[in-house]
Amino acid sequence: MWWRVFIPSWRFYDRIGSLPRLYARAHGAWIPIFAPIQTPWYGLLFNPKGNQQLAYQSLLERFVVEASGAKKPEELVSYKILAEACASELKRLGHLQPGEQFNFKIQVGGEDVILSPFLRAEP
Amino acid sequence: MSVLVAIALIQQSFELLFIPPWRAQLLKPELPQALSTVIDNYRVAVIIRLIAATLLFVIPHWSIFAILIFTTWAINLRWRGIFNGGSDTMTMQILIVGLWTMFFAGNPTLVNVGLFYLAAQTVLSYFVAGWVKLTNSEWRSGKALPRFLEHSGYRSKFPLLLSWGIIVFECTFPLALFSPSLALTYCGLGAFFHLLNAYVLGLNRFFWVWIATYPAIWFTAHTI
Numbered sequence: 052m053w054w055r056v057f058i059p060s061w062r063f064y065d066r067i068g069s070l071p072r073l074y075a076r077a078h079g080a081w082i083p084i085f086a087p088i089q090t091p092w093y094g095l096l097f098n099p100k101g102n103q104q105l106a107y108q109s110l111l112e113r114f115v116v117e118a119s120g121a122k123k124p125e126e127l128v129s130y131k132i133l134a135e136a137c138a139s140e141l142k143r144l145g146h147l148q149p150g151e152q153f154n155f156k157i158q159v160g161g162e163d164v165i166l167s168p169f170l171r172a173e174p
Numbered sequence: 175m176s177v178l179v180a181i182a183l184i185q186q187s188f189e190l191l192f193i194p195p196w197r198a199q200l201l202k203p204e205l206p207q208a209l210s211t212v213i214d215n216y217r218v219a220v221i222i223r224l225i226a227a228t229l230l231f232v233i234p235h236w237s238i239f240a241i242l243i244f245t246t247w248a249i250n251l252r253w254r255g256i257f258n259g260g261s262d263t264m265t266m267q268i269l270i271v272g273l274w275t276m277f278f279a280g281n282p283t284l285v286n287v288g289l290f291y292l293a294a295q296t297v298l299s300y301f302v303a304g305w306v307k308l309t310n311s312e313w314r315s316g317k318a319l320p321r322f323l324e325h326s327g328y329r330s331k332f333p334l335l336l337s338w339g340i341i342v343f344e345c346t347f348p349l350a351l352f353s354p355s356l357a358l359t360y361c362g363l364g365a366f367f368h369l370l371n372a373y374v375l376g377l378n379r380f381f382w383v384w385i386a387t388y389p390a391i392w393f394t395a396h397t398i
């Protein structure tokens with residue numbers, strides 16, 4: 052992975068199909084995690100939230116590809132990053148306290164393709 | 175060109191200061207031990223790149239480009255090799271060409287080779303993106319575009335027309351190399367295209383990075 056930035060790839064928006072979406076919950080309803088946001092008027096110069104969302108969306112798409120060929124998806128680095136991102140987002144929104152349990156799911160085209168077991172949020 | 179590169183890198187680096195990355199510890203199992211130090215010093219790399227990019231305004235020296243290449247690589251490593259897809263790979267192409275042209279500044283032939291290479295990469299970036307759309311029936315029928323737009327909150331009233339507009343623009347971009355007036359036209363259209371993408375899809379970095387390659391297109395069109 053360390054050399055990826057040196058290799059140009061210009062195949063933008065070539066993969067047709069619904070994009071995977073990430074949802075998480077502690078108790079209650081599923082909450083979308085890193086859902087796309089509206090670009091603010093100053094977004095041409097400064098759009099950290101939008102770029103963070105894009106970075107996590109890329110990670111999510113990469114995880115879906117990696118998980119399809121993996122025997123234990125939960126051991127993948129991308130799985131662990133996504134799990135932590137879900138916990139951190141649920142905490143930020145006030146839906147999760149340290150030590151409580153949460154789980155997440157990934158939907159593609161409205162269908163659940165991955166459902167995680169319940170995980171404990173780090174203190 | 176150095177000024178445009180500096181603006182693009184300042185914009186990227188400043189923005190990264192406000193984006194918390196995932197925990198470095200999570201990446202270590204898939205990284206060689208030697209690279210652990212690099213990802214542990216992520217914020218240092220961002221700050222050094224911000225300073226080096228600012229220095230480009232006054233000292234467009236090859237050593238500054240070398241620092242920018244190293245810090246750009248280090249920053250991307252922290253995001254599992256790449257942060258924002260094509261904008262990072264194009265940033266790296268520009269920096270490599272910047273290093274090349276500054277290092278061989280006394281040799282016009284080698285400088286030209288560097289600029290021709292960057293122009294070729296830019297033209298390819300549009301052409302390849304256009305070609306993969308052209309060969310895809312969903313893009314040709316106008317069905318693909320609304321799917322990419324569906325999560326942005328924007329709707330296109332004329333998806334078929336817009337899809338073909340994008341395909342024709344991207345596939346014919348190589349014409350920009352054949353005359354200065356065509357270069358101006360295509361670069362103008364390109365800037366508008368990236369401006370729309372910045373607001374509709376949040377791809378603001380692409381605007382600044384691709385604009386920074388346009389002097390190479392202009393130079394190549396003049397030379398050819």
